[in-house]
Structures are given as C-alpha cells and as structure tokens.
C-alpha cells in the first residue's frame with residue numbers, strides 16, 4: 001500500500017486516509033447534495049441509459065455506482081484506495097439490506113485506472129469517470145486508457161474539476177496573488193482536497209479529439225453555488241438555487257464556470 005498522504009510513483013493521489021474528510025467536506029455538505037441532485041437531473045438527459053453494464057472508474061465512496069445499481073445496471077466499481085473502497089462496500093451493503101437494489105448488482109476491482117486494460121478490459125458500453133482526472137499526475141494519458149476501454153458506440157460520462165472555476169473562486173475569495181501567479185493546483189499533501197491537476201475545457205476537447213472520441217454534450221456542475229456571498233439557509237432558497245443551477249447549467253456562458261464540467265463523450269461505431 002502507498003504511504004498515506006503521498007503521491008504514487010505515477011504522480012497520482014489515491015484517497016487512502018481521506019475517506020472521512022472527503023465524506024464530511026463534500027457529501028455531508030450542501031455542495032455534495034447539490035452535486036448529486038445535479039447528476040440525478042443531468043445523467044438521464046445526457047446519457048442513453050438502457051440498463052447497460054457500467055464501469056465506474058475511481059468510484060470513491062460509491063455514490064455514483066449506487067445510483068446506477070438502483071436503476072438496474074450491473075456496475076463494476078474500480079478504486080485504487082482500499083480505504084475508500086471499504087467505505088463504499090459498507091454503504092452498498094446497507095443499501096442492499098434496505099432493498100434499494102437487488103444483491104449481486106455490484107462487483108469491485110481494487111485497482112487504478114492505469115491497470116484496467118488488463119483487470120477490467122471490457123470493452124464497456126458505458127464508463128463513468130467522475131472527479132478523478134484532476135487527481136492524476138498525467139490526466140491526458142487517462143483519456144487514452146478510457147478510449148481503449150470503451151466499446152465502439154459506447155458512452156463515457158466524464159466529470160472534471162474545472163481550472164477556470166478554481167481561478168475565479170480564488171479571486172472571489174481574495175486570493176489575488178495565487179490567481180495572478182496561476183499556481184492554482186494543490187500538491188496532494190496531507191489532507192488537502194485541492195486537486196493536483198485541475199483541467200480546462202480546451203484540454204478536454206484536445207484530449208478527446210486526439211483519441212478519436214467525440215463530445216456529445218457538456219454541462220457545468222455548481223455554476224453559481226460556489227460564488228454566492230451568503231449560503232442559502234432557508235430550504236426554499238436552497239431549492240431556488242438548485243432551480244437556477246438546473247436552468248443555466250448547459251447555457252453559455254454559465255456552464256463554463258461550473259466547479260466541475262460534465263461531459264458525455266462517445267466512441268464512433270466501428271467501420272463495417
């Protein structure tokens with residue numbers, strides 16, 4: 001196992017030792033709730049879902065794998081961090097016990113994305129890779145691996161941490177020097193959750209094109225929430241903010257400053 005709080009030899013940040021902090025600071029907070037609500041709203045529109053098998057790459061605490069399992073998909077959840085995977089399995093077991101989905105819908109592969117061409121080669125009709133690229137030393141290489149794993153005609157749901165949004169939020173918070181220097185990325189040390197490789201929309205367009213893939217659709221996730229001066233306290237204000245996020249998440253210019261960018265990427269059908 002890799003030493004806790006260090007980068008791997010490939011320069012990736014596995015979340016060993018971060019499960020509790022990640023869960024607390026994201027999924028037990030309003031921003032995690034909003035992220036899940038937005039995915040619940042967008043994924044059925046952005047993907048053609050036909051209960052096809054799913055490969056969830058870097059599945060973390062297992063929320064997205066659970067979302068697909070509850071909709072009748074069999075899911076292979078992959079995750080290199082033993083710690084995260086243990087949390088995901090425990091939560092999935094609770095969900096199964098509560099009959100949210102039938103037993104046997106999920107299987108687990110404890111491995112990094114780089115090992116999946118041998119450990120879960122597919123090819124897969126549907127792959128999800130959410131909020132993982134920004135934790136890799138070489139995110140552009142990951143696109144190549146994902147393209148190899150994807151079946152002809154298959155769909156990739158890709159979500160990445162948006163470098164432009166990180167700059168904007170640093171300015172909003174008054175971190176002017178940091179924004180001016182362009183040194184926005186985290187170092188992946190200790191328990192910091194600032195991604196080490198935030199990416200831009202232009203980079204995604206370039207990497208997708210280089211691998212013979214195509215962007216079908218894009219949306220911004222948390223386009224307003226991170227910039228509001230006062231977090232909404234009343235439930236009715238939270239609901240109105242969610243309505244705003246839904247209304248503008250795919251509209252120019254708003255999607256471009258989403259904290260995350262969500263893409264549906266497809267691989268062309270094989271030539272006949």
Ligand SMILES: C[S@@+](CC[C@H](N)C(=O)[O-])C[C@H]1O[C@@H](n2cnc3c(N)ncnc32)[C@H](O)[C@@H]1O
Pocket residue numbers: 012013014015016057058059060061062063064079080081084111112113114129130131132135136
């Ligand atoms: C921010 S979390 C995202 C988890 C989940 N996909 C989600 O959206 O909540 C990033 C995850 O990527 C994992 N990760 C880091 N390096 C990876 C790699 N090389 N291959 C696959 N996953 C990796 C981490 O262990 C962590 O669980």
